Amino acid sequence: MYDVIVSGAGPSGSRCADILAQKGFKVALIERDVSWRKPCGGSVNKCILDDYPQLLNKISVQKINGVKLFSPVFDIIEEKWEKDKFGLIVDRLEFDNYLRDCAVESGAELFDKNVSYDFIFKNQQKIGIKTRTPSGTKEYYGKIFVVADGMSSKLALRSGLRKKWDISELSMCKCALFKTENLTDDHCIDLFFRASRGYGWIFPLGNDIINVGMGIVGKDILDFNLNEEFEKFKQQKYLKDNYLPDLKNKQLWCEAFPVAATGVAKKIYGDNIMIIGDAAGMVCPANGEGLAFAVKAGRIAAKVAVNAFEKDDFSRKTLKEYKHNPEIKKMIRKFNMDNITTKSFSKLIVENHKYFFKKINNDPKLKRDLLDLVFFQQKTSFRLQKSGISTILKKKFNLI
Secondary structure, eight states: OEEEEEEOOSHHHHHHHHHHHHTTOOEEEEOSOTTOOOOOOOEEETTHHHHOTTHHHHSOEEEEOEEEEEOTTOOEEEEEOOTTOOEEEEOHHHHHHHHHHHHHHHTOEEEOSOEEEEEEEETTEEEEEEEEETTEEEEEEEEEEEEOSOTTOHHHHHTTSOOOOOGGGEEEEEEEEEEOSOOSOTTEEEEEEOSSSSEEEEEEEETTEEEEEEEEEGGGGGTSOHHHHHHHHHHOHHHHHHTOSOOTTTEEEEEEEEEEOSOOOSOOEETTEEEOGGGGTOOOTTTOOOHHHHHHHHHHHHHHHHHHHHHTOOSHHHHHHHHTSHHHHHHHHHHHHHHHHHHHHHHHHHHHHHHHHHHHTTOHHHHHHHHHHHHOOOHHHHHHHHHOHHHHHHHHHOOO
C-alpha cells in the first residue's frame, strides 16, 4: 500500500513525487517508458529555476536572450532581451530523466514499462490502479492518486472528471532534431507564422543541434495535412539557407504529437484524486509551453496531498485546495485570456501581416507587450489582454 500513486513520470508527476518522497511519504511513480523522448520544442520559462535551482549545472540548457518572428512572407520582428529576461531550451529526454532521477533519489519508487488504464474500486471508492506491463497486468494500491500521464490519459477519462478532448481544443505538432554546421547564434529562437493557426519554430539545443518543428491549432488540423505542412516548412528557403543547406543524413529524430492547449480542464480534482500537467490541459495557449506550468502544478498538488494526510481526509472537500490555490487560479485566468487573445493575434498576422509587421516595428512599447504575451508572464500581457488586442490594434493601425 502506497500513500500516493503518481501515474506519469514526466515533469509534473516527477515534481509531485519528488516533494512527497522528501516529506517521507511512500510514493509509487508509474511510467510508460523512461526512454521515450516526448515530442516537444523544449522551451521552458526561467521560473522553472525556482523549483530546480541547480538545473543549469546538471543538464545541457540553452539560455535564450533573443527572438525573431517571421510573417508568412518572411517580414521580420526581431528583439534582444534585457539580462533579466531570458528563456531556456532543454532536450526533453535529458530534462525528463533528470527530474525523474530527482524523484527517485528522494525516495519515490519508479515502475517503468507500466501503462495505467483503469482504477480499482471498493465500495465505490478508488483504492488502486491497474497497469499493463510486458509481463501482464499489475495492480498498485494507494490513498491518493495523482494523474500526470499526459493529454491522452486513460485515468483522467476513467475518473469521470474529464471527457475526451474535442478536436477544437487540440493542436497537432511535429518536430525533429537536426545536426547543423550553420548555426550562427545559439541564444536566439526563430518563430514562423504560417497560413494555418499555429507557428513553426527553430530552437537551438547546443552542440550544433537544433529542434525544428511546427504546430497546427484547433479545427485547422482538419484543413491542413501536418506531414505535408512540415515537409514544406523544412524546405523553406530561409531554413535551408541559414540552417540546413543539405537535409540528407542531418535528421537525428522526428515524431508528431497532439497537445490540448485551450485552457485548463474544468474538473481537475475529486475524492482522493488530482489531475495535473498535460492531463489537465495545463499548456499555455499563447506559445504552447507547458513545462513550467506542469512543474508548478506538481508542486502544488504535492502540497495539497501533504495537507490531506495531516487532516487524514482525502475527500474532494480537502483536495479542492488544489484548484483553489492562487497560482492555479492565476494559471486558469491567464490561459483563458491567452486563448482569446491568440486567436485574434493569429488571424491578424495571417490576414494583415505586411502592414502589421511594419507598424509593430515602429512601436517599441506594443512590440514589448506582444513579446511579453508570448514569452513572459508579465503584467503588460494582462493589460494587453484585458484591453483586447483587437481594440488596441484597431485604434493604433486601423487594421480591423
